[in-house]
Amino acid sequence: MSVTSAKGFQAGGVAAGLKPSGDPDVALIRNTGPLDAAAGVFTTNRIKAAPVLWSQQVLKAGRLTAVVLNSGGANACTGPQGFQDTHATAERVAERLGCGAADVAVCSTGVIGQRLPMDALLPGVDNVVESLSDDGGEAAAKAIMTTDTHPKTTTVQGAGFVVGGMAKGAGMLAPALATMLCVLTTDAVADTDTLDAAVRAATARTFDRIDSDGCLSTNDTVLLLASGASGTRPSAEELEAAVTQACQDLARQLIGDAEGASKEIAIRITGAASEQEAVTVARSIARNNLLMCALFGNDAYWGRVLAAVGTTDATFDPDQLDVSFNGVRVCKNSAADPDAPEVDISGRDLELGVDLHAGNAEATVYTNDLTLAYVHENSAYTS
Amino acid sequence: MSVTSAKGFQAGGVAAGLKPSGDPDVALIRNTGPLDAAAGVFTTNRIKAAPVLWSQQVLKAGRLTAVVLNSGGANACTGPQGFQDTHATAERVAERLGCGAADVAVCSTGVIGQRLPMDALLPGVDNVVESLSDDGGEAAAKAIMTTDTHPKTTTVQGAGFVVGGMAKGAGMLAPALATMLCVLTTDAVADTDTLDAAVRAATARTFDRIDSDGCLSTNDTVLLLASGASGTRPSAEELEAAVTQACQDLARQLIGDAEGASKEIAIRITGAASEQEAVTVARSIARNNLLMCALFGNDAYWGRVLAAVGTTDATFDPDQLDVSFNGVRVCKNSAADPDAPEVDISGRDLELGVDLHAGNAEATVYTNDLTLAYVHENSAYTS
Structure with missing residues (x-):
């Protein structure tokens, strides 16, 4: 209405x-x-x-x-x-x-x-x-x-x-x-x-x-x-x-309804020292082109998640980060989780979690993957 | 050697x-x-x-x-x-x-x-x-x-x-x-x-x-x-x-040789208050996905250049920016230059110039366009 x-x-x-x-x-x-x-x-x-x-x-x-x-x-x-x-x-x-x-x-x-x-x-x-x-x-x-x-x-x-x-x-x-x-x-x-x-x-x-x-x-x-x-x-x-x-x-x-997107991604940062730091980390992940291409390819490439987190000045120990996709922890203590089962991220909705182990604050930022359709649409916008 | x-x-x-x-x-x-x-x-x-x-x-x-x-x-x-x-x-x-x-x-x-x-x-x-x-x-x-x-x-x-x-x-x-x-x-x-x-x-x-x-x-x-x-x-x-x-x-x-790139783009900022501010502005432009898609599409969309400049805290008057492509000024005083001829940006090399009219410092940052090939290559990297 x-x-x-x-x-x-x-x-x-x-x-x-x-x-x-x-x-x-x-x-x-x-x-x-x-x-x-x-x-x-x-x-x-x-x-x-x-x-x-x-x-x-x-x-x-x-x-x-x-x-x-x-x-x-x-x-x-x-x-x-x-x-x-x-x-x-x-x-x-x-x-x-x-x-x-x-x-x-x-x-x-x-x-x-x-x-x-x-x-x-x-x-x-x-x-x-x-x-x-x-x-x-x-x-x-x-x-x-x-x-x-x-x-x-x-x-x-x-x-x-x-x-x-x-x-x-x-x-x-x-x-x-x-x-x-x-x-x-x-x-x-x-x-x-x-x-x-x-x-x-x-x-x-x-x-x-x-x-x-x-x-x-x-x-x-x-x-x-x-x-x-x-x-x-x-x-x-x-x-x-x-x-x-x-x-x-x-x-x-x-x-x-974002341009060309094939995924709606909730980036949930937990264990942050402050809500603002959680947002900063989430935004850095959301803006990482390499990661957003990988997610478009249904590749749960957690290494690029850590690389994005590492560019921020948020409070965390570089050796103590955990990453999960759709609730499945794939990275523990900043390395591959040996017990992680295969994780399926082929659906449209994806939850990407990072635990900073630095406090009790959290925040979620929503983003989309970087797709062929996005590039196509935005390379022909005015013309 | x-x-x-x-x-x-x-x-x-x-x-x-x-x-x-x-x-x-x-x-x-x-x-x-x-x-x-x-x-x-x-x-x-x-x-x-x-x-x-x-x-x-x-x-x-x-x-x-x-x-x-x-x-x-x-x-x-x-x-x-x-x-x-x-x-x-x-x-x-x-x-x-x-x-x-x-x-x-x-x-x-x-x-x-x-x-x-x-x-x-x-x-x-x-x-x-x-x-x-x-x-x-x-x-x-x-x-x-x-x-x-x-x-x-x-x-x-x-x-x-x-x-x-x-x-x-x-x-x-x-x-x-x-x-x-x-x-x-x-x-x-x-x-x-x-x-x-x-x-x-x-x-x-x-x-x-x-x-x-x-x-x-x-x-x-x-x-x-x-x-x-x-x-x-x-x-x-x-x-x-x-x-x-x-x-x-x-x-x-x-x-x-950057992944999937179809253009090598020199972003030259002149008239900056300091070299560091020139770099900041150039980097903001280089990282603007929407603009980099437009350039891939050979679209000299200077409006997205200004939108990228406007996200920085560099010294400039928002009404006094000039933008040029390959030496052709297409934007003067933050609006379309009525005297600008058609500009051809279809070549691989592109010079994108912004004059901040805020000083005498300058800097050039080199980047690439955002292409279908980039997304394709990086959506299938580990797999």
Whole structure:
């Protein structure tokens, strides 16, 4: 049910002609209130797309009436004109909805470095406003897809309130915010500070823990809008839990649909001195091309796991590492486990475990294998 | 002419049966003096192979009589038994040459996590000692190949002295020491401290500046041995220059033969606030899978270059970056250069330039594209 699962939201998606395929490429989400509190997190890449710069600015007021999103172009590295294009898009939405441009966030995704065709986009905005409906969440989720093979949506039922959401993302998935656009809606009664805390805590342990290909995008955006339409004011903890659940659901859907992937890999680090060190080790493993090729070949090559762990400065004794695949320990004390049975890693889901024997902290990072299809898809993206 | 280009060295290479293919897999280099000064640098991976731990230890004395190398097995992650195997190999060389085991460095390369078949390796040591000759450098260079398609050797003529060398390496090429074994020899008269300074300075600007796939190995080793047989004592600067030239020649050969690569890419960062920042930016670009796939597809996708630059903390204004391919500026002030002609990047050699406009420092890092052949080769390495 997507972003319209929560009361107080309308959504829509239309084809404006930004994509050569003619598929839907403009989405709109409108908060009909009574509240209009909002918060968001953005890419940490220093090269930020125009819509990211715009949305960061308007979110400072902690309020949003609408979010307009387009696929078919990232509007990144497009100079001052690109920023004007974003501004003009927000202005057009504002005119049609009767609010101010500063009440409208903008998200874009697609190829970097090309300006958006505004003569197609602005009429698309008019059309998407016309298409707004109480059950338009699915249409909106479809319109933000790029190389995604299916729309990603979620609905989490809280005690008297709902969190709904949609996301897109299939490549450039890493590291601090997997590359993606995500809009979350809730009919809970909540102020901006509570929403801000919830979205930061939720993304830190979900989207920040998926690392498909180590590439950080210029456009990553996660927005959380509250309408208050349920009349229920959950505690901060309740709200954070529901938002986290929604983010985790969407994050797993992103990894499940990552470009060319043949495996969904959970890298679980245990025995770490701290949670941060566990994440560091897991990320190093997730980004090791040689290992990710081996896993694509169904080769449980634990030696490359250790080689990746050894590049980090995490706390561990180089002679005391254990590695397991799907729960079968294949490496004990940093050498082959002589008692290990043959391990089958031919399935799509794989759990790769490393015990650092350095403490009690743990963390899991989700990634994908490096496949022929990934290289093929990404060698022919703009052309 | 390899390691025997310099006077005072013998070398040989034989097939001991470590490789299923039956190709040569054991090499030996002997310093016949009159000097036996030596220095070396090793992988910074905290997971170090047994031969690395051994060679680091014996090199503390600053002297080496011989270096024995094997392909067909890395002897990494093999526990205390693995270290004993390295020790036994050095002992066998020492017995046959009439020196001490502590005068013998050991290098290994191949699959991680499996013990070496000592019943094949030790007779191989006997045979390679028998094969030693004044022109055995080529045979030695062949015996250390793994996925290399050809042996890599070099000879640099100094003023009255020679630096010879051999190297292997085609994958796991990064970052601080591209993954590799390299033995350099010189007939110059030089003490250990001078050799140590020369090999550190030379590798820092050559092997440390190639980054094929971002994967740091457990076995990287660069050794420099001096026989003094020329009777010439070059200045420290002269020696460093010759050793650097030899390393640069071998480093380029490694990139030229990297697994599955279809391009040799020089990433040249100019306008950096410091040389170190230039290297950081170049390395971030070299490791961006999405960009390296695009280049494989002959797509001059400069937007992914900027996305990679933006993940670093180097000094630059996000709105002031220029990008060029083969000297053609395609991006100016972080946006498409409207005056840029079509650029052809279909050749094997590619120069990718980024001007940070933040200072006068520069650096070049060499890398390869990410290809279908790379994934194919590395998905079927141990099996």
